[in-house]
Amino acid sequence: MGIATIKIKNLKKNSPLVKEFLENYGIRVNNDELSVIQVLESFNEDFFEDIGIDQLQLIQNLEIFIKNTENIATGNNKTIESITLVGGKNKQGLPENIEIILKPGTITSIVGPTGSGKSRLLADIEWMAQGDTPTGRKILINNNTPDTSFRFLPEHKLVAQLSQNMNFVMDTTAADFIAMHAESRMIANSGQLVNEIITQANLLAGEQFTSDTPVTALSGGQSRALMIADTAFLSSSPIVLIDEIENAGIDRKKALSLLVKNDKIVLMATHDPILALMAPRRLVIKNGGILKIIETTEAEKKNLEALEKLDNQIQQLRNRLRNGETIEYI
Numbered sequence: 001m002g003i004a005t006i007k008i009k010n011l012k013k014n015s016p017l018v019k020e021f022l023e024n025y026g027i028r029v030n031n032d033e034l035s036v037i038q039v040l041e042s043f044n045e046d047f048f049e050d051i052g053i054d055q056l057q058l059i060q061n062l063e064i065f066i067k068n069t070e071n072i073a074t075g076n077n078k079t080i081e082s083i084t085l086v087g088g089k090n091k092q093g094l095p096e097n098i099e100i101i102l103k104p105g106t107i108t109s110i111v112g113p114t115g116s117g118k119s120r121l122l123a124d125i126e127w128m129a130q131g132d133t134p135t136g137r138k139i140l141i142n143n144n145t146p147d148t149s150f151r152f153l154p155e156h157k158l159v160a161q162l163s164q165n166m167n168f169v170m171d172t173t174a175a176d177f178i179a180m181h182a183e184s185r186m187i188a189n190s191g192q193l194v195n196e197i198i199t200q201a202n203l204l205a206g207e208q209f210t211s212d213t214p215v216t217a218l219s220g221g222q223s224r225a226l227m228i229a230d231t232a233f234l235s236s237s238p239i240v241l242i243d244e245i246e247n248a249g250i251d252r253k254k255a256l257s258l259l260v261k262n263d264k265i266v267l268m269a270t271h272d273p274i275l276a277l278m279a280p281r282r283l284v285i286k287n288g289g290i291l292k293i294i295e296t297t298e299a300e301k302k303n304l305e306a307l308e309k310l311d312n313q314i315q316q317l318r319n320r321l322r323n324g325e326t327i328e329y330i
Contacts, residue, residue, distance in 0.1 A: 088136030090289025112285030
């Protein structure tokens with residue numbers, strides 16, 4: 001019977017959420033000295049009929065749950081050394097004829113007109129496409145076809161996506177929200193990490209917030225800042241897809257630096273020249289396909305410095321407006 005004969009107290013040593021798992025089925029454990037099967041045998045057949053699952057199925061689900069939580073706790077995830085994007089075709093059926101290798105700690109920007117296919121490219125990467133999307137593209141992990149678990153099982157998800165719109169509906173504080181994520185990652189004594197994430201989020205946000213601020217009270221910029229910091233420190237996903245954060249009200253350069261410092265593979269669709277030039281290379285999308293790949297030149301890097309100076313001046317003007325000052329001089 002596998003785990004069925006193991007005492008609850010012993011299961012909790014490696015998987016402290018076992019009791020919560022059982023309680024989700026309405027099964028309360030009052031004595032940790034009992035084995036799983038002893039706990040289940042205290043309920044009659046009518047109970048299992050009401051919850052829509054029999055004893056054997058519940059034990060099997062518990063085994064899967066414990067295995068997945070142990071994988072999270074021990075970091076037993078596949079090491080990502082590279083992601084390879086193998087080209088497909090554009091909307092006219094013309095081949096892309098490209099192969100792009102993405103590695104941890106790198107940024108790649110994606111540019112092109114609205115409706116050109118930038119979001120489709122991000123979606124292909126998120127779903128680990130295997131020639132089964134409209135573009136016919138393929139995504140390889142470490143130069144190999146990914147296991148189906150990386151495509152279809154949420155616990156093995158390789159991609160975290162930060163979109164333009166990010167709204168919370170939970171009635172909890174920013175600190176409690178991050179703490180729940182840390183707990184789901186089996187991180188013990190996460191208080192210091194929670195504080196660090198809040199601190200880093202405030203370095204990105206235009207306006208400060210506290211650990212006690214309800215997440216539903218966060219502005220759009222504060223929400224994105226919190227999720228970027230959370231993704232950098234807590235998300236196990238090695239790939240971060242960013243869809244147009246130029247109007248997010250955050251410090252874009254610090255956000256990208258934070259993600260890269262934590263060895264994320266960052267791809268961002270953008271219309272912002274500053275963000276585009278921050279990346280060593282950019283993919284140009286047209287008619288649903290990758291038209292070309294441009295390596296950022298030295299001349300462009302110098303232009304980036306000039307653009308950043310202008311951007312800083314504009315940011316200073318924004319801060320003066322926020323503080324109720326007049327703009328009678330620049």
